[in-house]
Each structure stands twice: as C-alpha cells, then as structure tokens.
Amino acid sequence: MSNQPIGETPGFGPDLVEVFGPSQRDGGPELVQLLTPEGERVHHPDFDRDFSADEVRGFYRDMVLTRRIDTESTALQRHGELGIWAQLLGQEAAQIGAGRALRPQDYVFPTYREHGVAWCRGVDPLKLLGLFRGVDHGSWDPAEHNFGLYTIVIGAQTLHATGYAMGMQRDGVVGTGDPDRDAAVVAHFGDGASSQGDVNEAFIFAASYNAPVVFFCQNNQWAISEPIERQSRIPLYQRALGFGFPGVRVDGNDVLATYTVMQAALQRARDGQGPTFVEAYTYRMGAHTTTDDPTRYRLSDDVEHWKLKDPIARVEVYLKRHGLADADFFAAITAEADALGVRLREGCKAMPDPQPMDMFEHVYAEETDELAAQRAGYAAYLASFEGAHS
Amino acid sequence: MSNQPIGETPGFGPDLVEVFGPSQRDGGPELVQLLTPEGERVHHPDFDRDFSADEVRGFYRDMVLTRRIDTESTALQRHGELGIWAQLLGQEAAQIGAGRALRPQDYVFPTYREHGVAWCRGVDPLKLLGLFRGVDHGSWDPAEHNFGLYTIVIGAQTLHATGYAMGMQRDGVVGTGDPDRDAAVVAHFGDGASSQGDVNEAFIFAASYNAPVVFFCQNNQWAISEPIERQSRIPLYQRALGFGFPGVRVDGNDVLATYTVMQAALQRARDGQGPTFVEAYTYRMGAHTTTDDPTRYRLSDDVEHWKLKDPIARVEVYLKRHGLADADFFAAITAEADALGVRLREGCKAMPDPQPMDMFEHVYAEETDELAAQRAGYAAYLASFEGAHS
C-alpha cells in the first residue's frame, strides 16, 4: 500500500510528475552537471565557470588522496585497528567540490563521513581516526580548522550550523561586501537525515532569520538499508522550496559542478541572501560502514551502474584527453597517496591509547567536587591493584 | 538582520516573489474563496459546488452555536469557573467547514482549540470544559466520536494522525470505492505548530506511506505573540510541495470554501491518493487564551481589519440577501444559542470535582502493586485526618 501511485489530483493542481518531473535514476533533467561521466565538459546556463588546468589537477589530487584515506582506513578496520569506519567511496567529488568552495572564514558542520571536507579544511587525516579507533570522540580543534567535530546523532548538527550562522550575523560578518570578512556556514547531512525533525527545524530557523547557511545534502541514495524513496517521493532539493529558499540538485559525482554550485550558494549566504539547499546527487559505493552488509538489501547491478559514474575516473579522462596532465603527474599523485597510506597505517597503530583516568576529563569546564571525588576514588581503586601486583 | 530582503538569486532560479507571489495580508491570489466577506457568492475554477439553502443554514447554525460555546466559556473563565479557555473567536468557519466535511468513519486529531470540530463530531460541549476547568485531562470517549482528545504539546497529534491513517490502510478502508467504508484522518494544527519537528516528520511519514491524512492548518496569523512571519516566509500551504504532496490555501473565514476544499481533500485521502495540506487562512480575533494579553504585541488596527471578514456575518448577509432565511430562523437560532449558554453555565458549575483518590486511576491498564500500595498509603493518610476531625 505504500507504493500506491501518485495520481491526478483534480483541484489540487497538476500531477506531481508535471510539477517535479519524472523521478529519474540518474538525477533527472534538473541535475547540474559540468563534466559528464565520460569526462566530457558540458555547460550549464546558470552555473558555469572556467577552470584552469591547475584547479582541475588540484581537485583530482584531493579526490585521489581522499579516496586513499578512505580505502586505507577501511583496511585498517579490517585489520582490527579501527572499531568501525564510515566509508565515503564514491562521494569524493561531492566532498572536495564542497570543501574547496569554502573560504578560510567559513565554518563547516560535518556528519561522520566528511573525510574529504576535513581534508580540505586541513585536518590531519590521522586525526579522523581517533573517533573510529575508540581513542576519543573527536581529535581536532574545531576552531583551528573552522570544522566542527563529527556528529553522530543524525541531523543534530544542522541546527548547530544554523545557530552558528546566526552568530555570524550578529558578528557583522555577513553582507559587508568584504570578501575576506563575509562568511557562511555549511551544514552537511545525508538523504536519510532529511527526515529528522531537527533538519526541518533547521530549515525553518534558517529561513526565518535568513541565516547564512548552506544545507549540503549528500544524497547517496541510501540510509543504511533504506533507499531514498522511503524518505522522499520527490527530488530532495525541492524540499527547500516549501520552506521558502532555493534548492538545487547538482551531480555530486562531478567535482566541477559541485564546486561551482557550492561556491555560488556560499557567496549567496555570505552576501546576506540567506540559506540555500544543495543536493549533491551521488551514490554510496561501499557499505554504510564497515559493519554493514549491503548485499542484504541492494542489487549489485545498481552498484555496477554507478561505477560508470566514478567521480575520479571522469576527471582523469578529462585531464588526459585535453593533455592537462602527464604520466609524471599521475605517478606523483600515486606516490603521494602511497606515502599518505603508509603514514596513516603507521600513525594509526602508533596512536597512544587513552588512559582510564582520562575518562574524568572535560566533563565540565569547571569540575565539580563530586566528580573530583569520584575520580580520586577510582584512582585509589586502580592504585590498590598496582599495590597488589607489585 | 532577520528582516533582510529576499533578493534576486541568479543561478538559483527566480526570485521568491516570482515563484510564490507577493505575500498578501489578505491571503493573496491563491486563496480559494466561495463567499466574500461581503456575503457575495463567487466561483472558483477548481473548487466549486452548489449549496442548498438547508446546507447554508446548517453551517450558519453550527457557527453561531460554536461561537456561543466560545463566548460562554470565555465568560465562565472570567467568573473563575474555568482555569483557562482557548478561544476560537473568528475561526468558526474554518472549523465548521472542516468538521462538516467529515464522514462518520473519518477520524480527527484536534489541538486544544477545535471546539467547532468537536461540535460537528457530536461531542457534548460541556465535555470540552472538563479540561479547562481542571476536572480532568479530557472528558469524552474518542472512539465514540472518532475525535481524539485535545493535545496540548504542539504538533504531537499530527504524528498520531498519520499513524492512525496508516492503521486505516492496513484495515483495508482506503481506496475500496465504498463510500461508507473508505475513511480518512484530519490532523489539526496551527501556524506556529508548523515549525515543530513532529509536524514536518508527519509530512514525511504521510508522504512516504501515502497515508490518508489531511493536514488542516488553521493559520490564524499568530502563535501566542509571534506572527506567522516568524514561522514561515512564504505562504504556509506551499510547505507541502516540498514534501511531495499538494497544498492549498483556502479562506478559513469562508465556511463554503473550507467545506468544499476539505471535502475534496478528504475524498482524495479516502480514495487512496494520499495526504493533502489545507491551510485555512484565518485570524485569531481573541487572545491566545484567556490568560493572554494581545495588546502587548499586536495592533488593534489589524483586529479591526479582520472584523470586516467575520465568518458568520458574511453567511448571514448571504442568507438574508437571497431570502434563504427569515427572522424566525434567526430568532430560533438565537434562542437555541441562549439555551445552550444556560446549559453550559449551569452544567459547568454543577460539574462534580474529581476526588483526590482519582489521581491514582488509569495510570496503567494493569495497575502495578507498587502503585496500589501508594494509593492505599494515601487513602490511609487521608482517613487519618477524617478520624482526627470526627
């Protein structure tokens, strides 16, 4: 019964298909694309831009290194060095496009999968592993990178992003016209997250206060085992229209398009034009996390179909076809990726374990006597064993 | 800063004003109206219908009696007989239109203000007072009237409505084509409620399962002291479009239009076509509740402006102008209202107080021993005083 057709509805306006267009497996006609899966450069009436060879090579490098971080971390999990790992395989273009469109003064609120964005924010990839290794709940300093800690409770960070953007408004760093001053926030979330009350409330607050926040949804088609159709029966970016701000669907496997759209959306926010919803239409090529088994719920056909749209391969083809990168370039990046892999492997294994007593740190900015007493009690308890063993 | 203009947004489609039309104090051009404030019958391309004199007189009677329930209850609060009262003054047409469009097998989830809908569902108005008098949390049997108890936590009931509708789907009472069998649910809520996560999640669930639920929002322009602009910068009914189902704005002060639109929306739901959002554009003529002081936050000008759109007056003019009701008719209704008033006053004062020991009833379907012991302890404690006083 949940699959009843959405039919004609006389009196209530046109059929949904007329309004929103047919739901298309490949993103539909509304998809903003600048580089096809075949590596062909195409143009778009609203979002377009010239890219220098350097820029494209830069994107390529970012994506390759991000993928290496991902595959290396997946391997580390398989070898028992990480408890779990949230893979981004297939989402490199979405993340590098979004990450590179940022200015230093912008601020990012990630989910648990934004390893590519972290890379763009200068977070040492080793620091991403702390959480997944069980060493801590977040290793980097958000203020140092303007990149918040990973948030696991689905959607919670979209409200933080909106509040942070409201803070920026109050700090007078929105709409001044000074490019080094004007700032915006990116709220990351997934297709599944779009169903959470918090995310929809974030839309409402952002619209109500016209806050400088870009809602960047990586629609990777899956929320663990649930397909996007469970969360929305129309293209997700259109959700924004109902809240009174623009939404756009971009090919999330196309780094050029994602970059261009995000740059425009961020500029809009920095200029004081308010929120935008950007849906990066992509695909989760791997499992939800290393503990997931997607063969239980999706067809390998689908995965094969999306392999043809690989975000890195198309840039490689483009660079090669236009002679913008030679074998040395590719070799250098492979070497860099290999080195990064080694650094990750060794760094992960060398990561010091937390100490039991660390458990009591930072519960409060101003520790309470009662917690201090609990800490002291446990320290004494632990010491009693040392005595026993000595 | 929260009032920054919503400007042109190149690349992100047309200006909001172009998409949604100018925000208009009187509901804008999209407003479905069949009876003007001046009592003139107008027509609408999508929603129209002939009304018999009987029907219009019936609406008139319902509205007058509903208003009397309201004014009488307000007076009872002023006299200390009720702790508080949530007034519906000005919203009679919205509620009678919505209430009369129901079939017996439909089910309604109200807020705390649906006194007119309760009237249509056959709930004895006296039973509405229990809650406000502090006698209980809800006096009627929901199953007897297919009318849920009043819900005070904003928006919570919209999810219950959606779940109930999902239950109807499972019971096979949707889309069978049998008019006595097919059923739908109405979820009532206010403009303020539209900001709650729960309400937006209800939209998502209803859309995802194509549940037979009509979301009926009485946009009375205010959530206590907050104007509708704080909750949405575009007309509320358009919220639905972003969730993939139709929305329509109807003149909530026009009982004919509200009835017609609701009938169509309910039929759509019963037929298995899924959810609809109906925004009844109206105005809260009174205070939020009897404890509120609206002079602190809104202009009496506004109230005066809306007085001209009184939902009852326009029907009266219409009936008189077309000779559809004579002085006897009006006199009879006044007498009926007076009698109802007397019944409410007397019934309210005669309402038995709950007994202290009632506090322990119905916490559980199967009482626990520990609560039984607490009950017994308190009974003994109370008895010890009786002993002392005897």
Next chain:
Amino acid sequence: MSTTLATQRITLAKGLNMGLRKAMEDDPKVLLMGEDVGKLGGVFRITDGLQKDFGEDRVVDSPLAESGIVGTAVGMALRGYRPVVEIQFDGFVYPAYDQIVCQVAKMSYRSKGRSPMPMVIRIPFGGGIGAVEHHSESPEAQFAHTPGLKVVACSNPVDGYWMIQQAIASDDPVIFLEPKRQYHADKADLDTSVQPAPLFTSRVVRQGSDVTVLAYGPTVKTALKAAEAAAGEGRSLEVIDLRTLSPLDMAPVLESVRRTGRVVVTHEAHVNLGMGAELAARITEHCFYALEAPVLRVGGFDTPYPASRIEEDFLPDLDRVLDAVDRSMGF
C-alpha cells in the same frame, strides 16, 4: 530590616528579570532565545522589557520548536555567545531533550574542553497554578542524571537575582529551574551590595535539631511552613534549601544529618527515582551510623500529574511533610 538605598522589595519574577538585565549589560555576548520572549516578555513576563532595551538580535523570538531553539543556541555558543534559552513550560522541554542530553551535555567532553557550552536553559517548573496538562512538571531528575549538565533551582527572589547571573557566568551548561508558582507570590528585600553565596552551594535556611528537611524550588516554602508548624508542637526542624541539584552540595546536608539523625526530603517530582532517591542513597552511605531512621521522601506521587482540581493532593504539602517527620521520629 532597614531598607537601604540599594535595597528593593521584589518578587521572584522581578529578581529574575533584573538578573537577566544585569547579565546582558555586563556581557554583550549574552542573549536570550525562546518563544514569546520578545514583545510579550514571555508568558510569565520574566523577560519583560528586555527586547525593547537590548534589541531583537539579543532577545530573540524563536520559531515554535524547542529542539530548534536549543540546537541553534548550541551553534550560538560555539560562535562565542552565551545563550539563555527560555523553555515556556516544563512539559515542553522534551522536544529539546535530545539536543540537551546528547549535544549540550556532551560538547565539552567530546571536544576535550575545546568547545565548552556556556548556556543556560531556564525552565519554569512545578505545579500549583491550576494549569492544564504538561504545565506543571518537574523534570529535574532526568537532567541531574545526565553528566555534563549542571542543574540548579532557585526558591526566592534574591536567589533568583543572583543565581541567574551566576548561571550565565558559568562556562558550563546550566539547567535553571524556576518555581513558577512563586514567580509573583512573595516579595523579598534585595540588597545588591551584599555578596551572594557561590552558585553550587546549598543553604541552611532554618536551623533545627530534630529532623533535617531537604527541599528546593517550590518546596522550600512548604518545608519552612512545616518547620514553623512543627515548632508549635515543640519539634525542631532544620530546613536546607538545596539550590544545586547537580552537583549536590552534600557537606551541609551531611553535617546536619549527623546532628539530627533524621531526614525528610521533599520535592514535587515523582518519588520514584526523584532527587530524594539519590539523596537517600548518599546520605545513608555517608551517615550510616548516624541515622536514627531511614531517609523518608515526600514527593509527587508516581502518577502522571493529575487534573488541577486535585493537584494539591498530588503535591507535597505541610501536612504530608509533618506526617513524614512524625514517621521519622517514630522510627
């Protein structure tokens, strides 16, 4: 008591309003958020006049969504602001519960202290105002159970004035409970020149020797009335206004119990797993040999909050406190 120039007679509502105003004057990063806190001044008028004087950017009427309010306040705090959130009534804090216990409470811990959460969440709590459902709840135990939050309750106008400022000045998130029944009830003299006690301390508000009565928020008044009545019967009750619920300030409590050997705890929250449970457990652990009787609890019964016509039977009152005192003495 002589009224000096610095002294004013104020209600709790006024004390809170003045305290908020002072905090906003002292620190431009302080801002208020909530439903109807602007023009209306809040349904209880605690923020009366503040939007007029500090503007819409610092006294922010929020959309009707508690999770959104607390969640955006988290973002504001991360940006360096000190948001003070008003929850309109106790029963409406629950939509924000996730943000409070998973985000507000854990942000300092998660970030190793890099992202403290200097936020105050004000909650008018408790019953006795003849309200409809959800307007008379006492949710404190649920917050006190959550590490990372601090929880305090004021009971009188002077504390209202000082404690709200201290809570705002705290770098930790504070759940700030205000006994709504007391907002406009009694007046007290506020002398702003007198240094207040630290925020996270309890206070002996009446000395006595037979039984220690522990209370906070709305039940402090009840306890004091009980002590007055007991005195008439020759019984001496020591009353402690706990003020802080997490952390608990056990020192004055234990000191008192060691003298009296008997304790009655009273709060409006349900007895089962209410603050009284924790106090009973700790007192018994620390004063095992000093206790002459078990810690007795007088609280709201373990039923949902009833219809208001019988709420005074649900709520602890003078007689029930005295009854517990009797039972304690009878042990």
Next chain:
Amino acid sequence: MSTTLATQRITLAKGLNMGLRKAMEDDPKVLLMGEDVGKLGGVFRITDGLQKDFGEDRVVDSPLAESGIVGTAVGMALRGYRPVVEIQFDGFVYPAYDQIVCQVAKMSYRSKGRSPMPMVIRIPFGGGIGAVEHHSESPEAQFAHTPGLKVVACSNPVDGYWMIQQAIASDDPVIFLEPKRQYHADKADLDTSVQPAPLFTSRVVRQGSDVTVLAYGPTVKTALKAAEAAAGEGRSLEVIDLRTLSPLDMAPVLESVRRTGRVVVTHEAHVNLGMGAELAARITEHCFYALEAPVLRVGGFDTPYPASRIEEDFLPDLDRVLDAVDRSMGF
C-alpha cells in the same frame, strides 16, 4: 540438562527473533516499526527474516526519524494495533523522548483508560561493544522515573524469548531493554514447553547468604561472575536479576536483604540518580534495621560514556563488584 524435542540452544538475538515471530503469529495486530528492520533485519538482525514472512505492512521500515516512528506508533495503537518499535541504539531514543514521556506514557491516564497504549519500545542498551559515541548508553532510569511506562530488561536468551512476548501482550507501554553486548554472546537452552515467570517479577539467579547483589540486563552476567569468584574466597553472594525496573518487584529483594543485611547494586547507567539510588532508598526504608551496611552502588561513572578504548574502565566489572562486596562486608 537433557535436551528434549522442544529444546533449542539459542542466543539472545535468536530468542528475541523467535519471540517476535511467535507474537506476530499469535496476533495479527502486532507489527514492527523502525529503521532498517525490514530487508536488513535490523542492524543487530533481531528482526531477521520477519519482513520476508510477514510482509511490508507488518514489518515497516520507517523514515529516519525516531519521534516520527514512536508518534506514528501511537496512532497505530489508537487504531487497535500493537506496535513494536525498534530504536536502533540507546543513544537515539532521545528524539522520541517527548512522544514517549508526554504521549505514550500519559495516554491511558489522559483518556481515563479509554485509549490504552499497548506498545513495546525495544532499545538495545549498554556498552562494551567498542562502539563510537551514543551507541552505549543506559537510559533506563529516565524512563523508570516516568509514570505510565513500564520498563523491563532481559539478560539471557530464554528470558528474551518469553519477555518480549509478554511485553507485547501487555496492554501497557513497555520500554524493553536488550543488553546488546549479550545479543550474540552466550547460548542457552530454550524449552518452549516450560511456563515462563510473569513479566514483572525479579528472579534470584544464584542463592547466597553474605551479600545480595542486584543486577539487570548486561550486569547480571558480571554479578554471576563475581559471585563465582567470591565463592572461591568463601563468600556467598546472592544474585538477583531484577528483570523489571518499573514497577520494581521488591519482595524477593527485601526477602534476600533481610537475610544477608548487605546489598550491592550494579548497573551500567551512571550512578547518580540511576536505578541504584531508588533501590537504595527503598531497601533502606523497608529493611532499616536489617541492614548491616549501606546499600553500595557500582555503576557507570558520572561522566559521559567515554571513548571505547577505556570503556571497560567505565563499566562495572567483576573486580569493582567484588570491591563493593568487600566494602560492604567491612562496614
């Protein structure tokens, strides 16, 4: 133990899965709702195979919104269904907290019993699985504090099979806690021909005479191990699996305490205002003169759940239980 025809060796996960299946077979009104409960069978596979056999209308994959899941389940229950909701992990129950405490818990009361809420909310709870933040919480005290809810915790495969069926058959809403660390840990023999104990009863799982150890869910195993170890040192621990947290079944507890005079309570939830507080308060009230030592509590510390590499230090273990036993004996 002889294995009869009716007997199977099962894990807790299997017991729950079989129990759910049986409940669905017995009553067509029973349906399952939650994230990933369908094709995937839940992230812990507790609902494995059920959608395939009972269809998408009875095993419902929900949009990713916990409040929505519980809120629509309320509507389903009002329509006469018996929804069984799966919350994916303990830490994700909070978005649904408002619906649970204000709607699910209060519906019977509000409606004077006309609208009971026969709903089960299954929550995999507790730590020790090496997970990231929010995946190892123990939220039971917060629910037990809420009148209108019943709260139970299973600790072993056989109880899993029976208790889930009993919870579903109950006309009251039941928060059903499943120790996730145990899902696939130990096997036990299920003999479906043996009549189970009533749902809301505690059980002495090991008899002893020196100290009573109270546990539930994941700590039952810890307590039994501690008892085993203590026996080696000549100390006799009585272990009670509480099973029901609200209501509490105090009779077997009090009976035991009257014999032993000493109690240790252990749970993974934070000590402060955890179940141990309520048990300590009640036991002390009812067995004041029988107690030789105060009730001692061994729980999760009053910090947020730490990074998993040190979680075993946060969680109560055999040694900490034994240490408390020592302290109790030393009083």
